[in-house]
Amino acid sequence: MNLALIGCGQMGRGHARAAHDLGFPVVAFCDLHREAATQARDEYGCGYVTTDPGRILRDEEIDLVIIATHHDAHHPLALAAAQAGKHILLEKPMCLTVSQAVEVAEAVDKAGVKMAINCKFRIAPTVQKAKHLIPHPRISHGQLAMGDSSQGRSAWIWDKDDGGGLLISTAVHTVDLLSYLMGCKAEQVYAEGRLFGTAKTTMETSDALAGTIRWDNGGVSTLISTDQGFNPMVSKWFHEIWDGERSAVFSAHTSRVDFGGCEIAYLDVRELPEDEQRRASMLLNLIDAIREETRPLCDQWEGVQTVAICNALEAAARTGRPQRVWR
């Protein structure tokens, strides 16, 4: 299995390191900035460096492409990679709009390749345990609450084209996790949103959004997406589920889950052997899916649903009206 990486920034280098540690070193590195690709190659891989994604997509030796660019490039690169017959690990969000995501998903289906979106909470041992113990939640809550996202090295998420705002860029993890835990399709959403940060006014989106999601099994979720302050008690990410008898509360960036009414009281990933922690990897899950011809944990159509929910929540906050979710 030969891996290539397109986008050798912070997350790309993380992928290269993780792939190396899992025994699948990246053998081709692409970035618009040659020095970024060279640095990633020298630190965590081998093989060639290029500024042309086409060179990687034409390379018949490459089986799987990891795409870790800013969000505007996800659609054209993932589409081209599928059309070139490559398996794909695509960073979140799958795309910025549901129409782009559907186009990519259809291309993946047509090419018969495997795609996974790196919505990594799905593979966390805490989430897998909760899926097993509480398979059919009725109600849930998901939350992203962090410090000002317009400051620091990820401020680009507020660029209209590059990023798309806080919900689709970052809280997309929460939307995806709710979707996975509820285990069904979203029907309708509603949201109220406000933009408090003066540095973010290039976009018609929110830095404080409170939403609801109705699922097609009758379940409901609430959601908060905000950068109005970090809460050290529950961490940047906080999720809860209930099924009528049992409950689970995820904290510490989803490293810990506390159960109510279940056979175990809690699971803390930090207490697991290091190898077990490392193997909770979306890349490994995708490679297993390729080899065993199974579905990856977050495939192209699950990626579409998450983008569709995010787009619908934004539309609800903008219009003040409930929105049906594309399906």
Ligand SMILES: NC(=O)c1ccc[n+]([C@@H]2O[C@H](COP(=O)([O-])OP(=O)(O)OC[C@H]3O[C@@H](n4cnc5c(N)ncnc54)[C@H](O)[C@@H]3O)[C@@H](O)[C@H]2O)c1
């Ligand atoms: N799954 C997670 O937990 C997680 C965490 C952080 C970031 N991310 C995601 O990872 C992706 C990258 O984020 P980042 O923080 O690493 O950004 P970054 O700015 O550090 O790196 C992005 C890199 O992509 C390169 N690039 C942009 N367009 C390109 C193109 N067309 N071809 C080749 N290279 C291109 C840039 O030059 C840059 O080096 C985003 O999708 C982001 O949302 C995911």
